[in-house]
Amino acid sequence: MNNWLIKSEPSVYKWEDLEKDGKVVWDGVRNYAARNHLRAMKKGDLAFFYHSNEGLNIVGIAEVFREHYPDPTARDGDWSAVDFKPYKRLKTPVTLAQMKKDPGLSEMVFIKVSRLSVSPVTEKEYKRIISLSTDV
DNA sequence: GCCAACGTTGGC
DNA sequence: GCCAACGTTGGC
Numbered sequence: 001m002n003n004w005l006i007k008s009e010p011s012v013y014k015w016e017d018l019e020k021d022g023k024v025v026w027d028g029v030r031n032y033a034a035r036n037h038l039r040a041m042k043k044g045d046l047a048f049f050y051h052s053n054e055g056l057n058i059v060g061i062a063e064v065f066r067e068h069y070p071d072p073t074a075r076d077g078d079w080s081a082v083d084f085k086p087y088k089r090l091k092t093p094v095t096l097a098q099m100k101k102d103p104g105l106s107e108m109v110f111i112k113v114s115r116l117s118v119s120p121v122t123e124k125e126y127k128r129i130i131s132l133s134t135d136v
Numbered sequence: 137g138c139c140a141a142c143g144t145t146g147g148c
Numbered sequence: 149g150c151c152a153a154c155g156t157t158g159g160c
């Protein structure tokens with residue numbers, strides 16, 4: 001199983017919306033690197049759900065329950081969508097500031113390439129973030 | 137195929 | 149609101 005991090009602006013779609021809806025279609029990604037990460041996701045993979053612009057923290061973990069398929073919102077081009085459902089809310093959100101100053105997370109793709117909307121998370125980074133959230 | 141110009145994202 | 153980082157576009 002692989003781990004991931006997906007970003008969303010709370011004003012557009014936030015973690016609470018996912019909890020309420022029970023699932024979400026992750027479409028509209030128009031970046032090749034992010035798209036390739038979506039395509040690498042397998043059912044059951046877990047993805048940190050990060051709030052950008054507001055919050056600036058990871059608030060929960062989403063689970064892939066439908067692997068990639070053609071993005072229904074794509075008018076042209078070769079794009080993909082993935083469906084997520086809520087897996088678990090973090091007891092304590094993990095902030096960007098915490099992650100930035102953590103030596104164990106300095107190599108994280110999310111930290112190094114902050115604009116990427118979908119990025120891979122290593123097993124070590126995953127565990128470290130879980131421990132920061134005190135939600136073991 | 138290079139690279140300058142431009143647009144977008146997102147933290148600060 | 150500013151700006152750094154990055155992707156995309158288009159002229160040559």
